[in-house]
Amino acid sequence: MHVRRSGLRGRVQDVRGKFDSEGRFMVSANDTNDGSDMLDWIAAQAWSTGKIGTYGCSYLGEDQIELSKLRNPHHTAMIPQAAGGAYRFADLLEGGAVGLSEAAPWFLKWGSKIEPAPETSKVDLAQMFLTLPFVDMVKKAGAPHTDFEDFVSHAPDDPWWDRFGYVDKRHRFNTPALQVCSWYDSVVHETFLLAKLMRENGESELARDNQFVVIEHTTHCAFDSATERTVVGKGELGDAQFNYYKLYLRWYDRWLKGIENGMASVPKVQIYVMGANKWRSENDIATPTSRTHRAGGGDRKTGSRIRRHFGRADSRRCSARAGSSRGHAQSHGNHPRRPCREGRSDIPLS
Known part of the structure; x- marks a missing residue:
């Protein structure tokens, strides 16, 4: 509706092997080249100006980032939302470890290679996560064949x-991007990494100077759900409303129609500060007034707070082979709810 009112034409492309698209689905394997072919087809139509913008959230946001590394001349602007998973399997592997809470449910719901996907019975995820060997987790939960x-x-360093389509520091980019994510999203950190990467590896000044980020406060892909009294879980976040669609149309007007509408003066970073419950702006992707803390590691104060809250776990008691410097995953031969062979962990696991 917003697109029609703005005078833009919209087209929807199904991923290969999904919905009305033929072929066999494989996560992020064919989307990049298929997307570029679609851009070329649109640009060749009599009604097209050859300037094309892309839009979408989650997997559909990741596809835009991955498409941009091809630097198709028709890919003029993009709005990837919650797209941090494009940053080298960000939401599937974390430091070499499999992020089961993200990976397994996603493959269970969306990863079917059969289309239409057969219905599966309701799955107790907490019980599913205890499956051993965990490589069989999704299959034993009743899912059809997946990746x-x-x-x-x-392993993360496997040439496989x-x-x-995932992107990393080897790739170059040439598409202005307005990235949107949430503090409650698992890939918010990667959103900043992607914006920084696309600025540093931009092929032109236009690409380097036009990487924008908006970080809001709701949950995954629920950006327009804020109200005058926004509540996420049990947290009251105040009046966190933001006119996303006005910004989106302004973005497309600038890049697809060539309208000089002041986008250059929009702050590069707009974030909602929870606690203070207000929006704040920065003009640098790597916000100079922010600090990053990894829970339990690298920061003594942060680590001590976690120990006081959860108790103390002595990793020296755990029989695990540490990963190599090349990023191989750690290996455990234990039950997932009892990761230590000797002694016990003081952290409650149930």
Whole structure:
């Protein structure tokens, strides 16, 4: 509706092997080249100006980022939302470990290679996460064939990953991007990393100077759900409303129609500060007034707070083979709810 009112034409492309698209689905393997072919087709139509903007959230946001590394001349602007997973399997592997809470439910719901996907019975995720060996987790939960088994069987430095569309420091970019994510999203950190990467590896000054980020306060892809009294979980976040669609149309007007509408003066970073419950702006992707803390590691004060709250776990008691400096995953031969062979962990696991 917003697109029609703005005078823009919209087209929807189904991922290969999903919905009305033919072929066999494989996560992020074919989307990049298929997307570029679609851009070329649109640009060749009599009604097209050849300037094309892309839009979408989550997997559809990741596809935009991955498409941009091809630097198709028709890919004029993009709005990737919650797209941090494009940053080298960000939401599937974390430091070499499989992020089961993200990976397994996603493959269970969306990863089917059969289309239409057969319905599965309701799954008790807490029980599913205890499945051993965990490589069989999704299959034993009743899912049809997926890529889960392959994804969890390859180390991060395995050349096997190069067949996918994920981006890293080797790639270059030339598309202005307005990225949107949430503090409650698992890939908010990667959103900043992507914006920084696309600025540093921008092929032109236009690309380097036009990487924008908006970080809000709701949950995954729920950006327009804020009200005058926004509540997420049990947290009251005040009046956190933001006119996203006005900004989106202004973005497309600038890049697709060539309208000089002041986008250059919009702050590069707009974030909602929870606690203070107000929006704040920065003009640098790496916000100079922010600090990053990794829970339990690298920061003594942060680590001590976690120990006081959860108790103390002595990792020296755990029989685990640490990963190598090249990023191989750690290995455990234990039950997932009892990760230590000797002694016990003081952290409650149930």
